[in-house]
Amino acid sequence: MNIIIAGAGRVGFNLARTLSIGHNVTIIDRNAEALHRLQESLDILPVHGDIEDPQTYRKLIDRSADLFIAVTDTDEANLISTLIVDDTIDVERKVIRLRNAFFAKSSIREKLSIDKTVFPLDLTSETVVMLLEYPKANNVKSFRHTAFKLISVWATSLKEAVRLETDRFDIVGIERGKRFFVPDRETLVEPHDLIYLFGDEEKIRALCRQFDTETPRSIDRCIVFGAGDLGIAIARRLIENGKDVKLIEKDMKLCETADELLEGEAMTLSCKYGTSELFEEEGLEYADMMIAATDNDEYNIIKCLEAQEHGIHKVVAVNNEREYYNLMHSLGIVVVRGPKMSAYNAILESMYSSGVIMERKFCGGKATIFLRNVFRHSHLIDQKVKPPKMKEGIKLYVIRHNELIDFTEPLLIEEGDVIVGFTAEEDAPKLKVWFYGL
Incomplete structure (x- = not known):
């Protein structure tokens, strides 16, 4: 092009x-x-x-x-x-x-x-708001053609490696240290893995509660660091969801602007002289979630570490640099795409997706999802389709009548099926050729 x-x-x-x-x-x-x-x-x-x-x-x-x-x-x-x-x-x-x-x-x-x-501000704000519904999750992705979700969670509460029994969901990816891979059936989940689960959200939600026993079961009190456009957008969405919000900013002018735009519905605090005292004086350590939403990625990381030191378990950093992704995950920080990364990914996804096939990135761009919807007049209906020859490094399913079917053998395709595949980024071009060649 x-x-x-x-x-x-x-x-x-x-x-x-x-x-x-x-x-x-x-x-x-x-x-x-x-x-x-x-x-x-x-x-x-x-x-x-x-x-x-x-x-x-x-x-x-x-x-x-x-x-x-x-x-x-x-x-x-x-x-x-x-x-x-x-x-x-x-x-x-x-x-x-x-x-x-x-x-x-x-x-x-x-x-x-x-x-x-x-609209990058909306995309980033919406990602943060999704965490309200899934307090234990690291990230949540929804899809146009299915109610199934992709939800990631840290296995922080595991004491030893385990093999998961899956029911209406499956493990489609594991981030272990700096490495992402698509596991096979024999792979064990190890303590502190970041695991990606796809399928029925209620089943996954229950599993998240087992893997993470430290994060609050509900999020009601929120802190937002940064009163720029993004901080205000996030605070507004949290307020709309009935949450108690404290907005913290070192620039007094931004504090005043934020207070005016949010019509006083969030408590706006100045941290011009530091934040350590604020945690104690304003009771910030009792927050359920802290979001660092300035336009400085390094500052966001520092604020998350400060919040962790004061006992806040759910800390979220807005990130516009891929280079910091592994670092933040190693520190137990939830990473949310910043406006710039959101714009970049949304534009690419719109280019690479169509009404029939959707392509999405996850795990900081280390992995790719493909979904193909079998519409009413699709030539695939009543055809027996073979899975791709590549057996390792991918997970392939058919979603049919709200059930998740392993697609490892030739399968007769029906109207309304959704074919979905997961792979590491290095194998994505091969799987993409298969999806578009159906």
Whole structure:
């Protein structure tokens, strides 16, 4: 595909790095230094210029694009760029990143013929809110074609290795130390493994309570560090869910803004002079969950460690750098994709997914899920399908009538089936070929 990316920031860079393998990528930015760094490490075409200036696109006047992606930090710039590109270049699809939740409820997408709008603040906030329903879980993913969920949990309460008896769910991945792998039937779960369970959520929920006896069974009192846009968005969602929220920020102006936007429904505290005293003076150590939601990944890690020292068992760090993923898991910190990583993943998932096949990443990008829905007029109905030849490194199932069926032998496919596969990232291309070749 011919792809044009507007914005060479962290999201644009990560997209260019991924998409430049197998696609022709052009990236536009007015930061010449950022473009130079990209050109040094990636096979891309850099275009120096303002994405809001029509003259910038005249350099591409004879080109066509299969996809235009606008991912700067500014909503206005992203919106204007989609207008300009329509008048100067033949573009088939447009994807845009937006911060302001107002646009989610407006008709802006239809008016500007935008195919996909991504709201990273909402995505990150929603991930945090999911933890309210599953206090023992490390992460929860839902899917469009099935009620089954993918839920990860640390085996912190295990004293010795055990073999799980599965019923309407299965272990589809294990993170042990820095390594992720898809286990076979003989694999034992070891103490402190991070295990990924797929299937009936009630069955998995009961298992989570066995594996983690330290985290509170319900979350009612929450602390949010960081009163920027993300911290406010998370606090608002927690308040909407009836939780007691304390918002902590060292910048007094941000404290005042947050207090005004949240209409006083959260207690806003300044930590200008440090946070150790706040834990004792404000009773923060009695919180059920702490979320570090600043735009500084290192600071988020430090705040989570402070919270752990004061006795808070459920600590969540917003993360925009893959490099910190293993570190945070080794420290017992729940990792939530930050707005930049959420935007990056959402855009890739929208590109690689269709109405029939869905592709999702998990375990910090170390693993991939594929789902294929067998619709009413699918050519697969009443066909006997063989599983892929690759036997190791994958788990394959058919979901039928809310049951999870192992797909290890040829199977007659029925209408309404959902075929789902799990694999480590290095094996994902092979499994992807099989799914798309069905």
